[in-house]
Amino acid sequence: MTPTEAVRVAVPRKGRPLEAVLERVADVAGAETVADRIVSTIRHEKAITKGRTTPEEDVYDRLAAYSDLGTDDAPEYTLLRDDRPGMPRRIVFDSLRVDIDGVPVQLIGREEPFRALRTHAFGLGFDSADLVLEEVVELEPEGIGSIADINARIDPINTDVRVVSGLGDTVFHTLMARPEILPPGADLDRAFVADYEGGLCISPRYERLVEAVLGTRPLAGVDFAYPAPDCDEEEAAIADVGLGVYLTVTGSTARDHGLILGEHLFPSETVLMENVVETDGDDPASRVREALAAATGETEIAV
Structure with missing residues (x-):
């Protein structure tokens, strides 16, 4: 990775997990204002999609109003087809550039961040701990009770993804x-x-x-x-x-x-995850991982 290349982090496009990620990023990057603006926008668009409010502008005009592509640190949004009756178009988060511990970072919205890590498209990402249990945690006679127990139940042959920390949005x-x-x-x-x-x-x-x-x-x-x-x-x-x-x-x-x-x-809970093959060593991605995991409120994970 060149010195000017941003570390790419896969994040959810909407909902409680995205809000938890933005809160964590705001803490470590001093990006409270833009994080609040994104949360407000996504909540407003959710209300429109669910029919709780009626917009004055159509979806394309709103998308244009939210975007400022001439500014490097402005958030970007995109359109998805919602699965509700009529398949309405929904505006969701697409990307944001921030600086974390002196490293340029690009948050990139994905419908399934965990699977993007599994395919090595990203080295770092956030997603629900539920999805990890549903897909890769091995079933055993005795159950598990905490986020910290997950990594011990992941078969390294199955995936290179590991949980780093929880965000506390429990x-x-x-x-x-x-x-x-x-x-x-x-x-x-x-x-x-x-x-x-x-x-x-x-x-x-x-x-x-x-x-x-x-x-x-x-x-x-x-x-x-x-x-x-x-x-x-x-x-x-x-x-x-x-x-x-x-x-x-x-x-x-x-x-x-x-x-x-x-x-x-x-x-x-929303969790920070890494693909250990992609983040191995003392590289910028590892610095970003440590900064994101060191913020207050995380769940400690035994790797």
Whole structure:
């Protein structure tokens, strides 16, 4: 890499993970103003896509208004087809140049940053820890409970990607159940699941994640159940089954459906990742990795 070439970092294009990344980058690069502007823009475009607000300009005029290609450090945006009815075009994050620890860095939006690292297109990137569990963490009899446990479960033959640190934007995959399925005095935790036989309601996409988190041994007597395609609230489906796992922030919706909240099984958190083949040695990418991981609030990872 030449001295003027930027270190490329793959980042999510929208949503909570992008906001967590921008907050971390703002901390280490002094880029609070531009980070806030990007977050505000992406939230506004999300509201438009979901029909919560009506824009005065069409999508192309808004895209032009957000962009200032004559400035090197201005954010860039792009259009994607959203999967909602009508397939509306949605404005999402595309790229931003910042300076981190004296190294020029280009954040580049990707729909699947983790997979971009797996194919060696990038050496550094951010994505959800959930995706790592869903794709490359090996299933074993005993489960895992923290971000710090992930690397030990990654087969180095499968991928060169490793988790460096978590960003602390944590919501949890949480056990929840109707109170009547618990014996008197029992706790709703992993030990309860190990002794439980019956249905466990989860989102279909999280089947492998739940197997990795709980372990295959406790799930020996469990049958996965899934919400109906037209189900508006996962908690309602869990209430019908009796026991389930779903993401919680406050748990208020679960309580509205008569569910009690149990153990926080695993944090759904945005993580900094590296492809160790691409970042090996004392190079600019390694300096950027260390600066991003050294910011406050990270989850320590044993490599």
